[in-house]
Amino acid sequence: MAKVSFPFKKTNKSLFLSSTSAVTQDSLYWKKLGLPVLVKEYGAIDYLDFCPVEPYYFAATCSVRVQIYDPITKVVAKNLSQFVQGAYGASFRRDGRLLVAGSEEAVVKLFDVQSKNVLRVFTGHTGPVHRTYFTKDQTKVLSCSDDKSVGIWDIATEARIASFSEHTDYVRAGATSPISPEIILSGGYDNTLKLYDCRSNETVLTVNHGEPVESTLFLPSGGIFISAGGTEVKVWDIFNGGKLLSCISQHHKTVTSLRLSSNNSRLISASLDRHLKIYDISTFNVVHNIDFPNAILSMAISDNDDILAVGMVDGVISISKREHSKTKKTVEKKGIYKFAADVVPNANVDITVTKTRIAKEPKMDKCLRKLEYTRALSNALKNSEKYPIRAAALLQELLKRNVLHPAMSGLDDYQIRMLFIFTRKHLGDAKFNRTIIDVLNVIVDVFGNQIHQLSKDNQFLYENIAKKVNDEIEVCKSVSELEGAISLLLSGAQAGSAASSLDLNETLAPSTKALKEIVIDV
Structure with a gap:
């Protein structure tokens, strides 16, 4: 039976890129x-x-x-x-x-x-x-x-x-x-x-x-x-x-x-x-x-x-x-050397061979191609400080493939520490928040029962993440209360125009619920 090969799809980082205004x-x-x-x-x-x-x-x-x-x-x-x-x-x-x-x-x-x-x-x-x-x-x-x-x-x-x-x-x-x-x-x-x-x-x-x-x-x-x-x-x-x-x-x-x-x-x-x-x-x-x-x-x-x-x-x-663009006058420079009568100038050459530069594939994509998920996660976490979007994109890809659990299980103590630092730093960031919440759920599943076996530094980071999750929940509650107060003010000022008030509850409710589940697990 012939072996069927599918083209490898690179990690999608466009989900986490900042939106920029269109140039008109x-x-x-x-x-x-x-x-x-x-x-x-x-x-x-x-x-x-x-x-x-x-x-x-x-x-x-x-x-x-x-x-x-x-x-x-x-x-x-x-x-x-x-x-x-x-x-x-x-x-x-x-x-x-x-x-x-x-x-x-x-x-x-x-x-x-x-x-x-x-x-x-x-x-x-x-x-x-x-x-x-x-x-x-x-x-x-x-x-x-x-x-x-x-x-x-x-x-x-x-x-x-x-x-x-x-x-x-x-x-x-x-x-x-x-x-x-x-x-x-x-x-x-x-x-x-x-x-x-x-x-x-x-x-x-x-x-x-x-x-x-x-x-x-x-x-x-x-x-x-x-x-x-x-x-x-x-x-x-x-x-x-x-x-x-x-x-x-x-x-x-x-x-x-x-x-x-x-x-x-x-x-x-x-x-x-x-x-x-x-x-x-x-x-x-x-x-x-x-x-x-x-x-x-x-x-x-x-x-x-x-x-x-x-x-x-x-x-x-x-x-x-206003800065007006100056017209650049092209000045012909006299060359030191001249073509001899029997030498063909470059302008008459039929084909010019140009050297094409091949884009280098990231290490984490190489590991994903070989199904080495722990190694891919390790490479992404190693440069997460410099390339946070790349690390978040890999975590999202591993979640999509449902292989983040085994990938985390194979991390050593230093790599776990880098994972905890990354999640703690970007928890609450609008770009990464949904992915980070899903990753935290996996962290609780993998390390929750064996947290006492980790190093003291990692235990401290784990507790610190739990504290930050609680802080995020309090922020969500405060924003929800503020939304309610604004709704009352708008209703009083403009009777019958409740549709113009900001509906923050729909946006905040999923994140708040997910954060509460993590706290309960921790």
Whole structure:
């Protein structure tokens, strides 16, 4: 009868490998932003805005001044300090020649960027002005104030040509329409966003965000605007009566700033949770995430995404510059030797023989192939400190073949010690926990009745493992109690939404039961 041979299957280590996030074009693109340069200012960074024209300076509003930075040298190019009290929300005009800023003094100031002179002072608000913007035609200024009003100012006459007092709380966010100089948007701490038509001086649309509004912007089409407040970012359709198109909840603290990037195909949100998240406008899915050392108050990005500036609560500005790959010019080097006329160059050779490197098979796989299970286990335990995944994979394979009992029975005193050390070290590790629990059951079966015959060191390790198993059971109990408390809180806060609570019992119950069985056996 002919002998049938089956191909040997290598030990599967992929079960214990850490999961890694998929590499996408967006992640590669945003990772090209170089290491950030940190600049310390005197106070929290209230607002950042990039000049739309070269050399793309950016204005940082903090304390009682507006600092205009050169993003290349990371130094202050101009300093606008004509403020008696705090300055807020400085933004550039589209041509980069003028800059407007609000202040704690309840006035709006217009600056000539080149000369740093104050050209206009718009008075009329009775509270601090936190946000200021130029309208589409660049001849008027929008202001949002803590006196619960929104003002429109004419630059030429320095007069207030429109005023809206529809909000019932501070107005800390606003935007001007990209398609019409007469349409403006405001967001207040009364949770509402209001769209105004300056031609009729009326509120044409009101929507409720549900949280105090911190930032808002229009999409380039002008028919959709986005608001940020609390932990949510919401997308609204103007032409459909303010219909909510999407609600994005990716942050766990207040979202403070919104910006568009990548030719208006990406939305960026910054939050007090220290995260900056980038979304695809078409799907509003997160495509990349950037972490920062402190809570973010403001954020801005230049054209072509070349410079990213992030302002934090501790007065630090993080400036990241995109690294452009330099085109490498191939330089032909002149060789010392030349081919003779009768010598064939390498380029004309038909076949090139390359030396293939054969992957070396691990010793434990060699032993498994020969059905030497104790020897395979010994080799895996010998390098378990350096290659824990390899040792766990072998233990899993031996359990699957139902040969771990005889493999353990053949171990000597030193190898038993290595086995005990490995199981004690990785008990509680999420990657290895299921395998370690099964291995502990086998340890109890093999060594439980003859533990007194082992060395004192191994007896001590065995008792130590039992103690750690008890500790793990107590941890599981505490987590289960915490899950119950969280469920009660969620039920009280959101009646009828019990399905949103975390169901940890289903995950923890099998592990807790298995651990209890081991303790009973020990």
